Amino acid sequence: MGIWRHSRARARGMKRVQVEPHLSVTGACSAQWVPLKPKTDAAFLFGLIHVMLHEAPRSSLDVEFLARRTGSPYLVGPNGYFLRDRSSRKPLVWDGASNAAHCHDTPGITEALEGSHEVDAIEVGADGEVLAEGLLRGQTAFTRMVEHMREYTPEWAAKVCDVSAATIRQVANEYLQHACVGQTIEIDGKQLPYRPVAVSLGKTVNNGWGGFESCWARTVLATLVGALEVPGGTVGTTVRIVRPMAQRLESARPGPDGFMNYPLNPTDKEHWSAKPNIRNAYRSMVPLAGDGPWSQALGPTHFSWMFLDATPKGLPRVTFPDVWFVYRTNPAISFWDTAAIADKMARFPFVVAFAYTRDETNHFADVLLPDATDLESLQLIRIGGTKYVEQFWDHEGYALRQPAVAARGETRDFTEIASELARRTGLTPGYVAAINKGAAGVPLKCAAGDFSLDPARDPDRDAIWDAVCRAASAELTDGAEIHGLDWWKEHGLATRPFPRSDWYLYPTMVERGLRFELPYQERLARVGVELGRRLHENGMDWWDQQLHEYQALPACKDFSQPWSDAVRKSGSAPDDYPFWLLTARSMQYAWGGNVGLQMIHEVADNIAGHRGLIINAASARDLGIADGDAIEIATPKRKVSGRAVLRQGVRPDTVLAIGQFGHWATPLAKDFGVPSLNALAGMSLDLTDATGSGADLVRVRVRKAKEAA
Numbered sequence: 001m002g003i004w005r006h007s008r009a010r011a012r013g014m015k016r017v018q019v020e021p022h023l024s025v026t027g028a029c030s031a032q033w034v035p036l037k038p039k040t041d042a043a044f045l046f047g048l049i050h051v052m053l054h055e056a057p058r059s060s061l062d063v064e065f066l067a068r069r070t071g072s073p074y075l076v077g078p079n080g081y082f083l084r085d086r087s088s089r090k091p092l093v094w095d096g097a098s099n100a101a102h103c104h105d106t107p108g109i110t111e112a113l114e115g116s117h118e119v120d121a122i123e124v125g126a127d128g129e130v131l132a133e134g135l136l137r138g139q140t141a142f143t144r145m146v147e148h149m150r151e152y153t154p155e156w157a158a159k160v161c162d163v164s165a166a167t168i169r170q171v172a173n174e175y176l177q178h179a180c181v182g183q184t185i186e187i188d189g190k191q192l193p194y195r196p197v198a199v200s201l202g203k204t205v206n207n208g209w210g211g212f213e214s215c216w217a218r219t220v221l222a223t224l225v226g227a228l229e230v231p232g233g234t235v236g237t238t239v240r241i242v243r244p245m246a247q248r249l250e251s252a253r254p255g256p257d258g259f260m261n262y263p264l265n266p267t268d269k270e271h272w273s274a275k276p277n278i279r280n281a282y283r284s285m286v287p288l289a290g291d292g293p294w295s296q297a298l299g300p301t302h303f304s305w306m307f308l309d310a311t312p313k314g315l316p317r318v319t320f321p322d323v324w325f326v327y328r329t330n331p332a333i334s335f336w337d338t339a340a341i342a343d344k345m346a347r348f349p350f351v352v353a354f355a356y357t358r359d360e361t362n363h364f365a366d367v368l369l370p371d372a373t374d375l376e377s378l379q380l381i382r383i384g385g386t387k388y389v390e391q392f393w394d395h396e397g398y399a400l401r402q403p404a405v406a407a408r409g410e411t412r413d414f415t416e417i418a419s420e421l422a423r424r425t426g427l428t429p430g431y432v433a434a435i436n437k438g439a440a441g442v443p444l445k446c447a448a449g450d451f452s453l454d455p456a457r458d459p460d461r462d463a464i465w466d467a468v469c470r471a472a473s474a475e476l477t478d479g480a481e482i483h484g485l486d487w488w489k490e491h492g493l494a495t496r497p498f499p500r501s502d503w504y505l506y507p508t509m510v511e512r513g514l515r516f517e518l519p520y521q522e523r524l525a526r527v528g529v530e531l532g533r534r535l536h537e538n539g540m541d542w543w544d545q546q547l548h549e550y551q552a553l554p555a556c557k558d559f560s561q562p563w564s565d566a567v568r569k570s571g572s573a574p575d576d577y578p579f580w581l582l583t584a585r586s587m588q589y590a591w592g593g594n595v596g597l598q599m600i601h602e603v604a605d606n607i608a609g610h611r612g613l614i615i616n617a618a619s620a621r622d623l624g625i626a627d628g629d630a631i632e633i634a635t636p637k638r639k640v641s642g643r644a645v646l647r648q649g650v651r652p653d654t655v656l657a658i659g660q661f662g663h664w665a666t667p668l669a670k671d672f673g674v675p676s677l678n679a680l681a682g683m684s685l686d687l688t689d690a691t692g693s694g695a696d697l698v699r700v701r702v703r704k705a706k707e708a709a
């Protein structure tokens with residue numbers, strides 16, 4: 001679908017510039033490849049912003065959008081916090097019409113985007129502290145940004161990211177030309193801004209150090225031309241943390257200071273969570289992770305593994321789980337430092353794995369519960385809505401996945417397994433209550449009817465899905481049609497039209513008078529100071545490096561440095577490990593989930609890079625390595641070997657290990673002989689950023705296997 005959509009867009013005139021150290025299949029389908037040095041994306045993006053703010057005329061930016069729909073006109077005081085009205089404490093802006101300061105939401109004002117003004121105000125810092133009061137000088141947030149970005153010239157960026165200043169200027173100017181500032185387009189009878197430019201970031205860019213700065217910069221790039229949440233521009237996804245999850249427009253609610261609400265975990269003295277609810281401690285350490293069912297996945301998940309050996313001061317001692325359930329995940333292959341992970345799993349007292357085949361994680365299980373595959377089991381699945389992949393839908397609804405063949409051997413449908421576990425553990429009432437609340441994908445009680453199950457009775461599989469089917473058809477038809485499982489089995493799916501205008505949040509923002517919380521993230525700066533105080537009050541000083549990431553306007557640097565420092569810290573010289581080892585998705589493989597399928601293996605082997613480690617042809621020649629040679633790649637601590645795949649389309653200082661292989665138990669895959677980055681990547685606090693994420697990046701040495709031996 002991605003290929004099809006992109007090729008059609010290209011035929012319509014879309015130009016895509018692919019910025020990455022190795023020329024991926026996606027990169028090969030783009031108009032231009034910019035091979036930047038790994039982990040220096042922030043510098044490249046800051047260079048683009050510099051050109052737009054300091055070299056291009058102001059009229060090439062969407063100044064009206066900036067003034068009306070963002071925090072750009074808010075006045076920032078001498079201590080870096082917004083200047084506020086003394087009584088209402090709302091942020092102040094300078095009104096060009098009356099030549100006076102007013103609260104940001106005063107009707108009829110003309111916000112001044114740039115400049116500096118003396119106003120009667122109050123400046124409030126962390127923990128409600130009043131930092132200044134009276135006649136204070138405030139610069140607009142936009143002016144602050146302009147000054148902040150002055151030093152990040154393309155010439156500065158070129159030295160960091162190894163992309164020429166000329167290329168940075170070319171990309172920046174083309175972006176502005178394509179932004180169509182001032183143009184509109186009609187969608188469903190409504191006039192919307194038309195801004196066909198966007199930057200999308202991959203996971204090594206937006207994870208780990210430099211991820212915050214890259215995400216800030218790419219969103220500022222959209223903000224500068226008004227390309228946020230409008231046709232052609234950067235469009236968000238269903239919102240997991242702000243509810244309701246499935247209705248994006250409904251989740252745009254008013255928050256503090258005129259911005260759209262985003263519930264950070266509290267950092268004030270009274271509400272900060274000193275006692276983590278789970279091992280990864282997201283509620284205590286990561287305000288940005290929020291506090292919903294999805295938040296656990298956003299926190300520093302590796303804490304649970306790392307801190308088993310030694311838990312740092314202030315957190316409850318991390319222990320082995322009494323019982324560990326594993327379902328459809330294979331961390332012994334997919335996580336970092338796989339050898340250490342396997343060692344820890346081996347020490348878990350009791351492991352239960354739902355298994356469909358042997359793999360490296362369920363290898364450690366005390367009990368294997370054979371799970372029916374997707375073609376043998378039953379589930380109602382949501383169709384449509386905006387999501388984190390390229391799905392723009394004209395319809396929304398549900399589809400029934402039903403058994404195409406009978407389950408084999410002892411395997412059972414997961415719904416049966418779950419219900420049986422609930423029954424035997426005496427958890428049925430809570431289990432059914434969760435299903436009634438929507439755990440199976442649809443709340444069973446909605447405005448159109450109540451299809452709730454009786455918590456006092458053990459439900460069977462078909463009764464659960466029958467109720468879910470009824471609730472789903474009621475939701476889709478506002479109660480007009482109510483169909484049970486039999487109807488869905490016959491019809492397969494049901495949808496209703498999804499209006500295209502609902503793809504974009506912008507009209508809702510206008511309707512609700514909300515602004516985007518950019519470019520100056522005052523709240524983040526305040527939260528960082530507060531979090532630091534809370535941690536220090538509890539004797540926790542091991543998160544200090546991470547606290548630096550909380551900045552209203554982020555500073556930029558070479559974010560690859562921490563990975564070189566890690567080599568130095570282990571007692572070796574970074575120059576002895578001169579290559580950057582990266583990973584990338586393979587189009588043929590779905591994570592490690594289909595590595596055991598012969599047909600997939602056959603298809604993938606026809607695509608460059610799947611048989612080994614991709615290395616630049618000239619670099620390989622310097623090392624005496626020929627295509628297909630056995631090579632060893634090593635960090636100071638660990639090493640792996642595989643076959644060299646020589647390519648032109650990779651930087652001379654970069655090696656790529658595609659996918660997540662290195663299997664030793666999964667049938668078929670265990671004989672591939674293709675190594676994984678995860679065998680070499682470590683886990684450490686030094687390589688963990690403030691959101692608790694790390695990146696798939698390691699410095700390695702490359703040698704011919706014979707010499708290494």
Ligand SMILES: Nc1nc2c(c(=O)[nH]1)N[C@H]1C(S)=C(S)[C@@H](COP(=O)(O)OP(=O)(O)OC[C@H]3O[C@@H](n4cnc5c(=O)[nH]c(N)nc54)[C@H](O)[C@@H]3O)O[C@H]1N2
Nearest residue numbers: 328329330331334354355356359371583591592593659660
């Ligand atoms: N080297 C490297 N490592 C990576 C990444 C990378 O790019 N490179 N990417 C990372 C990312 S972003 C992610 S999301 C993770 C994903 O990593 P994981 O979430 O661990 O995904 P898989 O490796 O696909 O593991 C799924 C397991 O479920 C099993 N399985 C498949 N179908 C069924 C079924 O129907 N029932 C049951 N019970 N089991 C089933 C398979 O045997 C498989 O072992 O990997 C991370 N690790």
Ligand SMILES: Nc1nc2c(c(=O)[nH]1)N[C@H]1C(S)=C(S)[C@@H](COP(=O)(O)OP(=O)(O)OC[C@H]3O[C@@H](n4cnc5c(=O)[nH]c(N)nc54)[C@H](O)[C@@H]3O)O[C@H]1N2
Nearest residue numbers: 019020022024038039202203204584585586587589590591
């Ligand atoms: N077919 C298929 N599709 C998938 C998946 C799958 O397993 N199979 N998995 C899904 C999941 S869970 C995820 S998380 C996404 C991940 O999708 P993406 O976020 O796109 O991640 P990757 O494909 O691993 O990496 C994209 C590119 O990043 C480049 N890269 C590596 N380091 C750097 C760097 O420092 N700077 C820059 N600019 N580029 C760098 C690599 O060259 C690579 O080509 O894919 C999803 N889609």
Ligand SMILES: [Mo]
Nearest residue numbers: 203334585591
């Ligand atoms: Mo992922």
